Structure formats: C-alpha cells, structure tokens
Amino acid sequence: GENVEQHPSTLSVQEGDSAVIKCTYSDSASNYFPWYKQELGKRPQLIIDIRSNVGEKKDQRIAVTLNKTAKHFSLHITETQPEDSAVYFCAASVLGGGSNYKLTFGKGTLLTVNP
Amino acid sequence: ETGVTQTPRHLVMGMTNKKSLKCEQHLGHNAMYWYKQSAKKPLELMFVYSLEERVENNSVPSRFSPECPNSSHLFLHLHTLQPEDSALYLCASSQGQGGEEQYFGPGTRLTVT
Numbered sequence: 001g002e003n004v005e006q007h008p009s010t011l012s013v014q015e016g017d018s019a020v021i022k023c024t025y026s027d028s029a030s031n032y033f034p035w036y037k038q039e040l041g042k043r044p045q046l047i048i049d050i051r052s053n054v055g056e057k058k059d060q061r062i063a064v065t066l067n068k069t070a071k072h073f074s075l076h077i078t079e080t081q082p083e084d085s086a087v088y089f090c091a092a093s094v095l096g097g098g099s100n101y102k103l104t105f106g107k108g109t110l111l112t113v114n115p
Numbered sequence: 116e117t118g119v120t121q122t123p124r125h126l127v128m129g130m131t132n133k134k135s136l137k138c139e140q141h142l143g144h145n146a147m148y149w150y151k152q153s154a155k156k157p158l159e160l161m162f163v164y165s166l167e168e169r170v171e172n173n174s175v176p177s178r179f180s181p182e183c184p185n186s187s188h189l190f191l192h193l194h195t196l197q198p199e200d201s202a203l204y205l206c207a208s209s210q211g212q213g214g215e216e217q218y219f220g221p222g223t224r225l226t227v228t
Contacts, residue, residue: 043205043219
C-alpha cells in the first residue's frame with residue numbers, strides 16, 4: 001500500500017518568512033496530492049491540492065510542487081502570518097482508484113509563525 | 116462549517132460503558148469515513164463506507180463497531196473501551212469512491228476513564 005513520509009515534524013519561522021514542508025510517497029500510481037490544514041481544536045480542511053498532470057499550483061501565498069519522477073511533493077507558504085500557525089498534513093491517493101478509497105496521510109507538520 | 120456534523124463533541128466514558136458517536140453529512144456524498152487522531156500521531160483510518168457498504172476495516176478492534184444506515188449517516192458504537200482509546204474521532208465524507216477530497220467533521224473528543 002501507499003506510504004507517505006512528511007518532514008519536518010515541527011517548523012518555526014518568523015512572520016514574513018517562507019515555510020516549506022516536504023512529503024514523499026511510495027505508490028507510483030498515486031495521482032492526487034492534497035494538503036490539509038488543522039488549526040488547534042478544529043477540523044482538518046483542504047487548503048490546496050495538485051493532480052499528477054501538473055507540476056505546480058499556486059493559490060495566493062500558497063503553492064504546491066510535484067515531482068513525479070522523484071515521488072515527492074512540497075507545500076510552500078510565502079509571507080507567513082501568525083494565522084498560518086497550524087498542523088499541516090499532506091496526503092496521497094489514486095483518484096478514481098476503484099476499490100482504493102483511501103487518502104494516505106503524512107504524520108503532519110506543526111508550523112509556528114512567530115510575530 | 117455545517118457540511119459534516121458530529122455529536123457529541125465531547126464524551127467521557129468509563130471502560131464498562133456503551134456509547135455511540137454520530138456523524139451526519141449534508142453534502143450529498145457517497146462515501147463516509149471514521150478516523151482516529153491521537154496526540155503526535157497521524158490520522159489513522161478506521162472504517163470506510165461507500166454507498167452504505169463497508170469497504171474497509173483497517174484492523175480495528177471489535178470494541179469499535181460502525182454502522183451506516185444510509186449515505187448521510189454514520190455511527191461508531193463503542194463498548195468496553197480502554198484508556199488508550201482516548202482520542203479525537205473524526206468523521207469525513209467524499210463525493211465518490213476514489214480517494215478525492217474529504218470533508219471532515221469537527222470531531223468527538225473521547226476520554227476513557
């Protein structure tokens with residue numbers, strides 16, 4: 001089955017700096033890579049996702065890159081703000097995978113943005 | 116915030132109690148999931164239901180028993196739990212049957228005493 005590794009487990013940055021979180025996956029069939037943000041005491045929510053037919057996707061201060069050959073993908077947050085502080089989870093799955101209904105999650109990264 | 120709801124939000128139960136967690140989705144989705152989230156651990160998938168049929172049981176102890184009476188409702192029946200079962204239990208739903216975006220509920224914070 002799929003195995004997703006996520007690094008680092010904790011990340012502390014100064015407000016205004018950039019933050020990068022990296023994930024690797026094992027199943028070459030995976031073609032959908034979402035990122036979830038979970039603020040303290042709240043539910044995980046999708047913030048951005050990427051499919052395997054593109055290498056990069058941006059949404060304002062957030063971007064995700066995908067390297068299918070190396071089987072890794074990364075989340076980039078620029079101009080970080082204190083409200084970006086949260087746990088971020090990467091995940092991988094096979095879209096339309098039939099019997100494979102699973103999103104396999106990484107272990108999460110606790111991002112702290114210091115004012 | 117009302118797409119996936121869970122009740123109760125907090126639950127304290129003894130090891131000999133029987134309780135149930137409830138999840139309801141108002142998104143017209145076909146698949147529903149139970150996850151366990153413990154401190155400093157990744158999200159652990161417990162059960163998957165697609166069109167009310169259980170399609171995955173991820174080696175979960177029998178003291179956890181899921182029920183999906185229809186595509187909008189999902190229950191997790193609990194009995195004779197252990198203290199290590201204390202965690203946040205998250206319900207999620209998705210549109211189809213193949214690993215796409217999942218919408219999470221707010222979770223039930225369970226404490227087993």
